[in-house]
């Protein structure tokens with residue numbers, strides 16, 4: 001399709017500078033493996049797994065075939081008071097991959113819905129235990145949990161919050177940001193060691209301020225993804241687990257980005273050896289081809305919710321929550337095929353290996369270039385952070401993103417950061433191209 005055939009009048013693009021896009025549009029018309037084809041016939045390397053989703057690379061036949069077969073068998077069926085075979089199978093597989101007794105999957109369709117679902121479970125769970133007063137949530141500065149009002153409220157990216165004022169949930173506080181720009185500017189496959197304990201603030205200020213007995217849950221991304229791949233200090237998540245346990249607070253890991261192989265393991269929970277009470281997932285579970293998300297809950301949460309209804313009649317619904325498309329059979333068929341493919345091709349281990357290659361390349365090619373202030377790599381993702389242009393936050397990174405796109409590489413600009421999170425099938429030759437193009441773009445600013 002020629003660009004002149006594409007009408008630009010109707011679509012309002014999400015998280016996109018629409019006015020600038022209209023002048024220089026970036027339109028994909030096909031994808032295969034590591035590459036897109038654009039409307040003007042160019043090849044572009046997908047350096048970001050299309051927003052961290054396409055772990056197995058594009059146009060994977062087993063996934064496509066599973067979807068086609070499912071469409072011809074059971075296209076859709078109501079999710080309420082009935083379900084479908086693929087939803088049960090997908091839930092089994094996902095629960096089987098999750099650590100500890102995280103084994104009850106509540107499906108939804110996106111990471112935003114997963115955030116709000118997990119927050120609602122937390123409130124309902126505490127109420128079921130007779131602690132309905134626990135209704136405060138703790139998120140973290142620069143955290144991202146999607147765009148619903150719950151997720152936005154616990155999220156900590158200022159631009160996402162600033163126009164919503166008192167519509168944000170009132171009973172929310174935030175942990176401090178986990179990056180030390182001076183001592184840990186350059187991090188390659190290691191956990192930064194902090195001389196101070198960033199969680200002392202939680203124990204000494206936040207918990208006493210609200211009284212720990214009022215706090216429902218702490219929600220964090222194990223590695224802060226959307227803000228720009230900020231890596232937690234050594235021991236941070238373990239200590240967070242201990243503090244939550246001590247005070248009866250639920251711990252929610254938002255693994256929408258870190259889940260399904262990005263860290264070289266099933267989940268970041270496995271990487272860090274910490275089991276949360278709920279684990280949110282969405283990206284990568286269907287290789288990006290169809291929306292699917294969910295919350296994996298520990299057994300005690302499910303048991304408590306059911307137990308609270310032990311005296312209620314059996315026709316009574318125990319949790320008034322769900323989406324029309326929860327556990328959609330086509331999405332679940334895609335998930336089953338995706339998870340099988342990940343396993344058959346041992347792609348999570350490959351993600352870990354290729355992540356090291358990516359990190360090596362980023363650190364050696366970019367350190368010392370003009371305006372580079374930080375490089376962070378862990379798992380199959382790496383980020384370079386640039387100093388901002390005075391008065392024009394985000395402009396330098398945006399210009400680098402555009403420069404790279406025009407030279408055939410899709411990188412993600414997030415604030416002052418440029419992020420690579422390639423599909424796990426990435427080869428060294430792709431990495432070399434990605435990093436060289438990025439280096440040229442940074443030098444050209």
Ligand SMILES: Cc1ncc(COP(=O)(O)O)c(C=O)c1O
Pocket residue numbers: 109110111112113115144145146147221225226254255256257282
């Ligand atoms: C950690 C995390 N949570 C939630 C979301 C929101 O997911 P969605 O865009 O599917 O609603 C994202 C998206 O990037 C994310 O990274």
